[in-house]
Amino acid sequence: MIVKIVRVLFVAACIILGLTWARLILGNLEEAGQVIQNRLMWTCLGGFAGALISGAVLILLFFVTQEMYERVAPSVVAVVLALIAGYSVSRYMLFWLPDLEVTYQLFISVTIVLVFGYIGIYLGLTRASNWTALVSAVRTRNIQSSTSVSLKLVDTSVLIDGRIADICLSGFIEGTLLIPRFVLKELQNIADSSDIIRRAKGRRGLDILKALQESAYPVGVSIIEDNPGNSREVDEKLVLLAKQYNARIFTTDFNLNKVAQIEGVVVMNINDLANALKPAVLPDETMEIKLIKEGKEPTQAVGYLDDGTMVVVDNGRGYLGRSVQVLVTSVLQTSAGRMIFARFNGLSK
Known part of the structure; x- marks a missing residue:
């Protein structure tokens, strides 16, 4: 305007x-x-x-x-x-x-x-910067006064990931999702990439954003024009905007997650949510898994659970392509995902 x-x-x-x-x-x-x-x-x-x-x-x-x-x-x-x-x-x-x-x-x-x-x-x-700051402050106050719940800044990685649509549709997320213009621009650049995989990811992100704007989703979506520091990286801009709007950051980026926490910004990591919803696996528990590929060590083999969790099996190298019984020895849980270590316990019946 x-x-x-x-x-x-x-x-x-x-x-x-x-x-x-x-x-x-x-x-x-x-x-x-x-x-x-x-x-x-x-x-x-x-x-x-x-x-x-x-x-x-x-x-x-x-x-x-x-x-x-x-x-x-x-x-x-x-x-x-x-x-x-x-x-x-x-x-x-x-x-x-x-x-x-x-x-x-x-x-x-x-x-x-x-x-x-x-x-x-x-x-x-x-004095242009003063006017820009004044306009930004007025816009921030208007957005904050238009909703009584916390605002959420959406990162590019979340739109590409796509799970945010199902989470919002389930009703676990409410309020307003803020999409900075520079995030939308980054998504458009990815969608215009010459690389087929990157182009597909970018277009998927644009489709997810369009879906979120539909009335079927119980969340509001607002495109904001704020662009703090044109020379800064996208992650740094998101952290600055989160402080400005007193908002949370919605992301799946591990590095952005850490930087935002250091800056005192609340982060909503979809990977953390997914890990929390996975069934608990305890040491000494047995499970059945199909070994797909070789591991890093000479005797290791790797398989995956239905939710995508990687399982590293000792003494399983000789059973590639077969379903085996394994005994869980340890579980490694991080924001980037979960990894299960187990040892071979016999062939599946």
Whole structure:
């Protein structure tokens, strides 16, 4: 919305300046003794020239990257408003000086517009960050006041993983999911990748996001424009936004999980939830498993449970491709997953 307002103000300012310069030039020519015919047409041509200039500038800005545009936009707003203010002040002053020569009127108008334009450039370049922070603070307060439950920032890995859709549909998650624009951009870049696997993951993430926005899911989804520090990594931006919104981070990324915990941000790791829901396996418990591949050690073989848990079996190398009975010796549980160590206990009947 703010981008459209900036464009309209910029085009309007260029048209007004074009009309003003046309009238001033025509006035000077008439003062010099030249007869001007079709004065209205020449004045309209000045406004049309201003519109063409504004159109050319907007076309050039179209090829500017999003990050560059976000940096320039506050400055452009400040300059446009300053030019409009300068023109208004000059017209007000000249209204009270009707007998002043045209040359002096032109000098006063140009001087005031240039001075206000310089002030706009200065404020846009030096104080734009303050305005951005103010807008961000207002947006944060509006989002926080619109919901009484905790907010949750969604990481790219969660959307690619896809399990968040089923978790939300089950009703265990409520409130509003915040999707930063830079996360959506990263997801789009993955979906446009030349690698087939990465492209499939990116498109799956976009499909999951679209599904979450449907009314069937008892959660709200909000795309936020905040982009703290354009040069920072996505993980660092998520941590900063979590602090800003007092939100939790929804992720499956092990490294982001650790960094966020160090920064004091609450993390909701889907892998932790999945591990907590897995059936408990205790030492000295027996189970049946099919050995699929060789392990790292000479006598080891590897199999998998139905939930994907890896089982490393000692003395099972000679039984690859067969179902065997194993005796659990130990269980390794981490945020990245669970691994079971066992030893061969005989063939399955």
